[in-house]
Amino acid sequence: MLTGELDYRLPEELIAQRPASPRGSSRLMVVDVHNQSIEHRVFRDLPRFLRPGDAVVLNETKVLPARLPVRRPGGGASELLFLRDIGAKGNLWEVMARPSRRLRAGMALSVGDEELRVVKPLDGGRWVIAGTDVPEMLRRHGHMPLPPYIEATPEAEREYQTVYARNEGSAAAPTAGLHFTREVLGEVEKAGARISRVTLHAGPGTFSPVRTEKLADHRMHAEHYRVPDEAARAVEEAKRVVAVGTTVTRTLESWAATGVREGESELFIYPGYRWRAVGVLLTNFHLPRSTLLAMVMAFAGEDLVREAYEVAVRERYRFFSFGDAMLLVGGGRAL
Numbered sequence: 001m002l003t004g005e006l007d008y009r010l011p012e013e014l015i016a017q018r019p020a021s022p023r024g025s026s027r028l029m030v031v032d033v034h035n036q037s038i039e040h041r042v043f044r045d046l047p048r049f050l051r052p053g054d055a056v057v058l059n060e061t062k063v064l065p066a067r068l069p070v071r072r073p074g075g076g077a078s079e080l081l082f083l084r085d086i087g088a089k090g091n092l093w094e095v096m097a098r099p100s101r102r103l104r105a106g107m108a109l110s111v112g113d114e115e116l117r118v119v120k121p122l123d124g125g126r127w128v129i130a131g132t133d134v135p136e137m138l139r140r141h142g143h144m145p146l147p148p149y150i151e152a153t154p155e156a157e158r159e160y161q162t163v164y165a166r167n168e169g170s171a172a173a174p175t176a177g178l179h180f181t182r183e184v185l186g187e188v189e190k191a192g193a194r195i196s197r198v199t200l201h202a203g204p205g206t207f208s209p210v211r212t213e214k215l216a217d218h219r220m221h222a223e224h225y226r227v228p229d230e231a232a233r234a235v236e237e238a239k240r241v242v243a244v245g246t247t248v249t250r251t252l253e254s255w256a257a258t259g260v261r262e263g264e265s266e267l268f269i270y271p272g273y274r275w276r277a278v279g280v281l282l283t284n285f286h287l288p289r290s291t292l293l294a295m296v297m298a299f300a301g302e303d304l305v306r307e308a309y310e311v312a313v314r315e316r317y318r319f320f321s322f323g324d325a326m327l328l329v330g331g332g333r334a335l
Contacts, residue, residue, distance in 0.1 A: 001215045001271055005302070007288045008309050015149050016318035019159050024181045027317055027324040031308050033300045034330035038311055043179045043325055044187070046282070052192030054280075055238035057231060059174040059247045060197040062165035064135065065142030065157075070109040070116065078102060078109070080116075080129065081145055082138060083171050083203040084224065092119070093129050096204070100125035111141050124204075135168065145171050147207070147321055159322070169201035169224070175284050175321045176245030193242070196231040200224070200247040200265070210289050215270050220291065222264040225251040232261060235277065241333070242280040246292045249299075252277040270294040271302055279334040282327050285312055285319040300331040 020026035024044040031038055041048075050056065066082040081096040097103050107118040109129075114137060119128040131137060144157040162177035164185070189195060204221035212218045227235075235241055235252060243249040254265040256276035268291060281299050286292040297305045308326065317324045 001294075003210045003213060003215050003218075003289055006210065006215070006290065006293050006297075008306070008313075010288070010313060010319060014313065014316065014319050014323075016320060016322035016324075017151055018156065019178055019322045020318075020324075022181060023163075023179050024184045026179050029308060029312060029317065029324070029326045031300060031304065031326060031328050032330055033304060033328060033335065036304060038308055040315065044184055046184065046327065047187040047191040047193075049327060049329060050188060050191040050193045050242065051240065053239035054193040054242050055234040055240070056188055056193045056195050056242045056244065057235065057248045057252065058162075058164055058177060058180075058195065058197050058244050059200055059251070060162075060164055060166045061170040061174060061199050061201050061247070062168040063144060063161055063170045063173050064168055065138050066145045066171045067143045068111065068138060068141060070111055072102060072109060073107065076102060080109075081171060082129075082134065082142075083126070084201060085134070085169070086128065087130075091130060091132055091134060093131070093134050094122065095127050095129050096125055097127050098125075100127070103127055111137060114141075126204075147172075149320060150322065156322075164197070166197075167199045167201075169199075170203070172202040172207050173321065174200075174202060174245045174247045176282050176325060178322070179325050180244075194234050194238070196234040198228065198231050198248060198251045199226045200251045202247055205250075205266070206247060206292070208291075209287070210291060210294070215294060218268060218291065220266045220268045222266050223247075223250070225254060225263065225265050227251060227255050227261040240279045241277055242282065243278045244282050246283055246295050249278050249281060249295065268294075269298050271298045273298045275299070275332040275335070278332045280327070280329050281332060282325060284321065284325055285309065285317060285323055287320060296326075296328065300328045
């Protein structure tokens with residue numbers, strides 16, 4: 001498959017700048033893969049499509065205020081995006097830097113009256129950075145890592161977190177979860193579904209675009225995931241596994257493929273993938289040329305997904321992180 005096959009036309013005004021208010025009022029496109037049908041609903045209707053015995057799996061990662069402005073020696077400004085903790089005590093981190101070419105190994109970077117030190121370069125504009133209690137520094141001085149297509153405002157930063165976020169460590173929100181309210185979660189349980197929680201800390205593996213001509217040549221960045229005991233039991237006992245988002249999907253499929261419940265996932269799911277765990281996928285409308293769109297096509301079929309995206313544009317759905325949702329039923333493992 002060529003990466004160009006992940007392109008589609010999107011009017012700029014359909015890129016959502018704010019989530020729906022209240023969150024449960026966002027639109028929900030229901031795509032039945034078996035029947036090749038498309039239905040238009042609102043998100044609070046989600047429980048109607050669930051069954052007793054379903055396992056609805058959430059990613060309870062919490063987004064760090066991971067975007068940090070710093071000063072280089074001489075006063076020049078840079079910005080660091082903290083991707084993941086690679087040290088034992090929270091003092092050694094992998095970051096993306098902008099501009100990357102101005103950094104040097106050994107360079108001191110100032111944040112107010114505090115300091116970070118550049119350790120060494122990695123590939124793709126990434127660096128290893130050292131500091132004392134970096135998470136606390138980010139809480140004091142960092143900003144939420146909003147995608148570049150969203151205008152950065154205090155309101156947008158407040159909204160860029162799920163209501164069930166708990167385990168801090170992500171550089172991007174698991175955006176399918178942004179639609180949930182406490183009330184909708186309660187209705188999910190009333191429908192007889194069992195809610196379980198896993199963690200995948202989203203980083204470049206989730207948001208980096210595909211730049212290779214052939215899709216199969218793209219290499220995913222590793223992201224840390226964990227499947228707790230309770231979630232493992234729920235998935236193993238479930239009649240259907242409903243993944244809330246692509247990060248949950250990647251977590252469950254990584255576990256199913258390797259038998260490893262905690263580790264680093266470099267799994268790239270694209271058309272031709274053999275599904276092992278997920279039978280229902282709740283997700284947002286994704287960027288062109290993204291690994292996330294490739295995953296959705298692998299789950300439901302390329303032609304049906306292209307048709308659904310054409311319908312979404314025609315019906316004025318809202319796209320990307322703060323946009324509307326899509327429920328794909330009968331794809332993946334259910335095919």
